[in-house]
Amino acid sequence: MCQFYMAYKDREDEIIQSGIGQLETAYKKIPFKLSWTHYQILMRIEDKDERDFYEKEAIRSYWNVSTLKRQFHSSFTYSVCTGICRAGG
Numbered sequence: 001m002c003q004f005y006m007a008y009k010d011r012e013d014e015i016i017q018s019g020i021g022q023l024e025t026a027y028k029k030i031p032f033k034l035s036w037t038h039y040q041i042l043m044r045i046e047d048k049d050e051r052d053f054y055e056k057e058a059i060r061s062y063w064n065v066s067t068l069k070r071q072f073h074s075s076f077t078y079s080v081c082t083g084i085c086r087a088g089g
Contacts, residue, residue, distance in 0.1 A: 003043050003044075004039060004043050006043075007042070007043035007045075007051065008039075008043070010048075011031070033059050034055065034058055034059060035065070037065045038055075038058055038063075038065055038068055041065065041068055041069055041072065042054060042055055042058075042068075045072065050078055053078055053081065054068065054071065054072055054078070057071070057077065057081075
């Protein structure tokens with residue numbers, strides 16, 4: 001849990017702990033849209049921009065944990081997308 005906090009402390013106001021009676025309301029407000037296993041992979045990425053990139057891509061593309069691991073370990077996706085952004089495309 002400490003590693004999660006250190007990786008996402010800039011989003012501290014978005015981290016909530018909810019009781020059973022608050023779940024429906026909490027799920028509407030939760031900005032963390034991936035599973036805990038996804039975040040266990042993501043919080044090992046030291047570079048914040050790269051971590052944010054993979055989090056957004058995993059949400060947008062509905063990546064399961066295996067796909068997230070594969071994409072991260074290949075580094076191809078991040079390299080290509082950041083290269084396109086730097087080139088203006």
